[in-house]
Amino acid sequence: MSMETSTGRFGRYGGRYVPETLVPALLELEAAYAAARADPSFDEEVARVLKEFVGRETPLTPARRLTESWGGAHVWLKREDLAHTGAHKINNTIGQVLLARRMGKKRIIAETGAGQHGVATATACALFGFPCEVYMGALDVERQSLNVFRMRALGATVRPVESGSKTLKDAMNEAIRTWVAQVEDTHYVIGSAAGPHPYPTIVRDFQSVIGREVRAQSQAAFGRLPDAITACIGGGSNAIGICHPFIGDKDVRLVGVEAGGHGLNSGQHGASLTLGTEGVLHGTRSLVLQDAHGQIQEAHSISAGLDYPGVGPELAHLAKQGRLEVRTATDDEALRAFYEVARTEGILPALETSHAFARAAELARELGKGKHLVINCSGRGDKDVATIAAKGIPATGHEGKA
Amino acid sequence: MSGEIAAAFAKAKARGEGALVAYAMAGDPDLPRSVDVFAALVEGGADILELGVAFSDPIADGPVIQAASERALKAGATLQRVMDEVVPAVRKRCPNTPLVVMTYVNIVMALGEERYAKLARERGISGTILPDLPPEESTGLRSTFDAAGLELIPLCAPTTPPARAEAIAKDGRGFVYCVSVAGVTGMRAELPKDLSSRLELVRRASPVPVVAGFGISTAEQARVIGAHADGVVVGSALVRAAHSGGPAAARELCAEIKRGLKR
Numbered sequence: 001m002s003m004e005t006s007t008g009r010f011g012r013y014g015g016r017y018v019p020e021t022l023v024p025a026l027l028e029l030e031a032a033y034a035a036a037r038a039d040p041s042f043d044e045e046v047a048r049v050l051k052e053f054v055g056r057e058t059p060l061t062p063a064r065r066l067t068e069s070w071g072g073a074h075v076w077l078k079r080e081d082l083a084h085t086g087a088h089k090i091n092n093t094i095g096q097v098l099l100a101r102r103m104g105k106k107r108i109i110a111e112t113g114a115g116q117h118g119v120a121t122a123t124a125c126a127l128f129g130f131p132c133e134v135y136m137g138a139l140d141v142e143r144q145s146l147n148v149f150r151m152r153a154l155g156a157t158v159r160p161v162e163s164g165s166k167t168l169k170d171a172m173n174e175a176i177r178t179w180v181a182q183v184e185d186t187h188y189v190i191g192s193a194a195g196p197h198p199y200p201t202i203v204r205d206f207q208s209v210i211g212r213e214v215r216a217q218s219q220a221a222f223g224r225l226p227d228a229i230t231a232c233i234g235g236g237s238n239a240i241g242i243c244h245p246f247i248g249d250k251d252v253r254l255v256g257v258e259a260g261g262h263g264l265n266s267g268q269h270g271a272s273l274t275l276g277t278e279g280v281l282h283g284t285r286s287l288v289l290q291d292a293h294g295q296i297q298e299a300h301s302i303s304a305g306l307d308y309p310g311v312g313p314e315l316a317h318l319a320k321q322g323r324l325e326v327r328t329a330t331d332d333e334a335l336r337a338f339y340e341v342a343r344t345e346g347i348l349p350a351l352e353t354s355h356a357f358a359r360a361a362e363l364a365r366e367l368g369k370g371k372h373l374v375i376n377c378s379g380r381g382d383k384d385v386a387t388i389a390a391k392g393i394p395a396t397g398h399e400g401k402a
Numbered sequence: 403m404s405g406e407i408a409a410a411f412a413k414a415k416a417r418g419e420g421a422l423v424a425y426a427m428a429g430d431p432d433l434p435r436s437v438d439v440f441a442a443l444v445e446g447g448a449d450i451l452e453l454g455v456a457f458s459d460p461i462a463d464g465p466v467i468q469a470a471s472e473r474a475l476k477a478g479a480t481l482q483r484v485m486d487e488v489v490p491a492v493r494k495r496c497p498n499t500p501l502v503v504m505t506y507v508n509i510v511m512a513l514g515e516e517r518y519a520k521l522a523r524e525r526g527i528s529g530t531i532l533p534d535l536p537p538e539e540s541t542g543l544r545s546t547f548d549a550a551g552l553e554l555i556p557l558c559a560p561t562t563p564p565a566r567a568e569a570i571a572k573d574g575r576g577f578v579y580c581v582s583v584a585g586v587t588g589m590r591a592e593l594p595k596d597l598s599s600r601l602e603l604v605r606r607a608s609p610v611p612v613v614a615g616f617g618i619s620t621a622e623q624a625r626v627i628g629a630h631a632d633g634v635v636v637g638s639a640l641v642r643a644a645h646s647g648g649p650a651a652a653r654e655l656c657a658e659i660k661r662g663l664k665r
Contacts, residue, residue, distance in 0.1 A: 008536075015539050019462045021559035021584050023536045024566070163468055169459060170552055176461045181585035183561060280508040280534065281459060293480040294512025295458040 006030065008197020011320065013313035016196040018176070018283045025183045030198040032103045037205075050209065053127065054084045056091075058210075060217035060374070071366035073227065073371035077347070078214055078242060079380050085381030087350065088210060088238045089120035095206035097124040099188035107131045107182075109187040111175040113140055113168030113234075114304035114352070115147025116379055117191030122156035124189075132156040135175040137167035140304055147383055148327045165298045168308050172282050183207070192235025193312035196283030200312050207241025214374055215245055227367050228253035231376035232355040233326075234270060234306035235256050236315040238378035244314075247323060255363060256315065257355045259301030260328035268300035272311040273319045280299045281310040287319075302331035302387065303351035305379075325395055329358035338381060339394055350379035351387065406500040406528045407553060409578045410449045411611040411632055416591035420624070420663035421633030423577075423613055424448035424640055424656055425504065427470035427576055428488045429479025431645070436474075437491040442649035443640065444496040446500040446656025451492065453634065455481050462506075462533035464588030466638040470645065472634070481509050482519070489525045502555065502576070507539075515543055519550035529553035529576040537570055544575070558604055560584045560594060562587070567600070571608035578608050579635065583617045588638045590617030593627070601630040621662030628663045 008014045008030075016026055031098065036042040050056040059082065063075040080088035093110075100108060108130045112118030118134040124134035134151055138160040141148055151158050164170035172195075179188040193203040211229075218226050229246060231239035233256040246252045261269030269275070276287035281296055289297040289309035301307040318324035329337070337357035341349050347359060353376070360375050367373055414421040424443040428436050440451050456471035456479050463471070479488075484503075492501060503522065510518050510532065522530065530552060535543065540554060547554045553576030558567050561584055571578050583590055584598050595613065604613045609662040614627045615635025624634050636659055 017534045017535065017539055019533050019559065019581075020536050020557045021561050021581060023538070023559075024561045024563060031555070072635075163465075164458065164472075173459050173461050177464070177586045180462070183584060211582065279511060280506075283534070288508075290508070290512065292512065293482065294509040295475065295480075296508075 008201065010314040010317035012278070013284070013286045014075045014197055014200060015285050016283060017285065018068065018196045019180055020255065021180045022183060026196055026198065033099060033198055033202055035311045036102055038098055038352065042098070046095050046098055050091065054090050054094060055082065056209065057213045058082050060214060060221055063345050066341070069344060070361045070364040072221070072369060073367035073373040075360065075364055076221070076226070076245065076372060076374045077102070077377045078210060078374055080210060080376060081347065081349065081380035085120050085123050086382060087116045087120065088207060088241060088363065089117045089191060089242070090123065091209055092191065092203050092206040092237060093117070093120040093124040096187070096189045097128050097130060097200065100130070101128055103187065105187040106185040106219045108187055108189055109135065109175055109178055110191060111135045111171040112167065112191065113171065113308065114237070114383060115140070115141070115144040115151065116305060116383065118156070119147050121189050122151040122154035125156065126154045133159055135159050135161055135171040135178065137165070138162050139166040140168065140171070143304060144383065167298070176282065177269045191242045192237045193314060194235045194282060194284055194286070194310055200284065200314055203237050204240045204244055204314060208244045210238070210241040210376065211243060211245035213241060218372065218374065218388040222372055225249055225252050226374045227371040228255060228363060228374070229374045230255040230257060230356050230360055230363055231304065232352045232354060232378060233258050233273065233311060233315060234308045235310065236312040238376050240312060240314055242376040243324065247318070253325060254323060255325045255327060255359070257359045258326060258328045259303060259306035259355060260330040260333070261300040263330055264328060269328070270299035270301040270306045270308060271328050272309060274328055284313050286310055286316045295388050296368045302334060303355065305352040306355065327359045329355040333358040333389065335391060338388060347377065348381035350376055350381045351384045353378045405472060407450065408610070410500050411577070414449050414633065418665045419660070420628035420665065421449040421611070421613065422447060422660050423450040423452055423633055423635040425454060425616070425635060425637035426640055426644060426652070427451040427467065427474050428453045428484040429474030429477045430470045430641070431473055432477040433479060433483065433487050437488055437495065438649045439644045439652055440492045441495040442653040443656050444499050446653035447660035448499065448656050449633065450500050450502060450557045451496065452502045452504050453484065453488065455484050455503055455509055457506040457509050460506060462586055464586040464638060466642050467587050470641045471547065481505065481513050485525050489527065493526045495632060500528040501526060502529040502531060503517065503527055505566065507532045507535045512631050516556060519547050519552045522552050525548050527552065529555045531555045531557070555579055557581055560600065564603055567604055568607040571604045574610045577611040577613050577632070578604055579603055580614045580631070581616045582614045585616070587616055589619040592634050593617055593623060597627065598630040605631070621653060621658050624659045624662035628665070634663065
């Protein structure tokens with residue numbers, strides 16, 4: 001059959017493993033996206049909204065005290081936490097909602113785990129006047145009440161999902177099922193660089209604004225490209241967004257940090273690149289956490305944004321090629337990193353981002369003095385304060401010294 | 403090709419009936435009792451049995467079959483155990499009914515595509531339906547299945563444009579499964595008005611029988627659709643009947659739907 005426009009493959013990974021009902025919509029989306037990219041006015045509008053509404057470009061901030069404390073490379077923070085809604089997720093939802101408007105779609109659905117993508121989708125829908133439904137695992141609805149409120153305040157309908165583990169992967173299943181039933185007039189805004197083709201490409205392209213800015217900003221700040229870039233990886237949208245513009249720059253090390261949860265031997269983690277095996281989940285072939293029979297396992301992370309048992313296909317490909325170095329950080333390491341960054345740099349990073357920080361100290365030392373390390377500060381930790389506070393706040397060390 | 407599926411359709415046609423493809427979940431409520439359900443479906447008049455093999459993330463299924471998957475997984479159903487424990491028992495009790503497996507591509511990949519194809523044929527499976535494997539992704543798997551003599555049954559959707567539907571139908575194996583409604587599996591009060599013309603289009607192009615499924619739960623719906631297709635697939639309604647009333651309730655519902663398929 002000659003019905004193929006593009007295979008959407010990254011090496012062995014990627015593809016379009018969905019019910020036939022959705023295939024025509026994915027082909028339509030692929031064609032509409034190609035047409036939008038070929039139309040300069042589309043890129044211009046995305047760029048304008050990102051500047052006027054999202055607050056791009058986000059700064060590349062020197063982390064002077066972390067640099068001094070870690071005693072290695074110069075540390076720089078790409079401040080996606082300063083983007084509107086508090087995370088990089090908004091880059092993608094603005095782009096996709098504008099694309100949906102171009103396609104004449106009438107309504108938007110999305111899935112969310114921690115709620116950041118849900119909030120970003122609800123925000124873009126409010127801005128452009130779309131009705132919005134967000135599918136969220138019932139457990140996550142309980143855990144992330146602040147973001148549930150934000151979505152509802154923005155006019156979105158939050159639909160708690162009671163099936164399976166009641167977390168992100170089930171929310172994504174439910175969003176796909178809903179999309180199958182309403183595909184004619186509905187656009188599904190996937191939040192990670194995962195899902196069926198063309199989503200991994202679309203999300204990566206919209207998030208690549210992060211890496212493109214880093215290229216220009218590092219030239220301006222220290223006159224060359226960074227020696228290494230690191231980012232946390234759940235599904236991987238912030239990681240592919242900052243890394244993709246550097247894939248061809250062999251001297252720039254790309255380091256992803258996955259959720260080690262309670263430890264890689266505990267069976268409770270989100271380390272799909274490190275311990276996953278090849279499989280198909282949510283429409284894409286990638287590395288997934290599954291048992292020997294192909295049943296998808298529940299992921300665990302203290303960060304609701306990293307407890308996803310799959311990963312984007314392009315990152316799986318880059319990791320298999322060795323272009324992307326993959327490390328893990330446990331829940332406890334992420335928590336320690338959260339306080340270290342808060343007290344050293346005056347920034348409360350998201351728990352997701354704290355995983356990247358947890359491995360950044362050793363990376364800075366490996367690189368050594370005179371080198372430059374960029375950490376993608378993918379989001380802010382306000383949404384996580386209840387989770388973090390529940391663990392007990394460590395002493396500052398300043399008590400009794402005043 | 404195996405030919406068992408074609409023979410079952412031919413037999414139904416010779417009797418002046420549309421074929422009933424009856425679905426139940428292997429392992430629901432447990433492995434041995436699901437065998438009783440499959441046997442009851444055949445006693446009720448099912449011409450082909452569709453054995454669901456549970457997957458943790460069934461994106462094409464509605465609430466009834468999702469719940470059945472969860473029960474089957476809790477009961478320890480895996481593709482290997484279904485092949486070893488359910489399929490031989492069903493073959494023994496229903497030796498003349500073709501068996502088709504319906505599951506998701508990840509389950510087959512995990513067992514190994516070639517290994518699955520070989521095992522399936524050894525155990526007497528005639529065909530396989532993978533609702534998350536559209537034609538673009540199925541080329542390799544279909545060659546493997548063709549080589550083993552296992553039919554990879556394709557699906558056609560209400561959203562499939564006519565040219566694509568014809569291409570899918572022309573290349574059909576076993577039968578072409580026309581999804582009657584845009585959506586997941588589950589009962590519907592009403593079926594789309596253009597279903598009959600879509601079925602006729604696929605039927606004209608297809609060298610194999612054409613069935614409609616998704617949303618069909620009554621004899622009247624089977625009668626209306628049966629006029630434009632070679633048969634119907636009934637799933638959620640049977641799964642619900644078996645869950646609430648056991649094998650006898652599933653047998654009764656099969657018999658009732660079968661009455662709707664008499665021409």
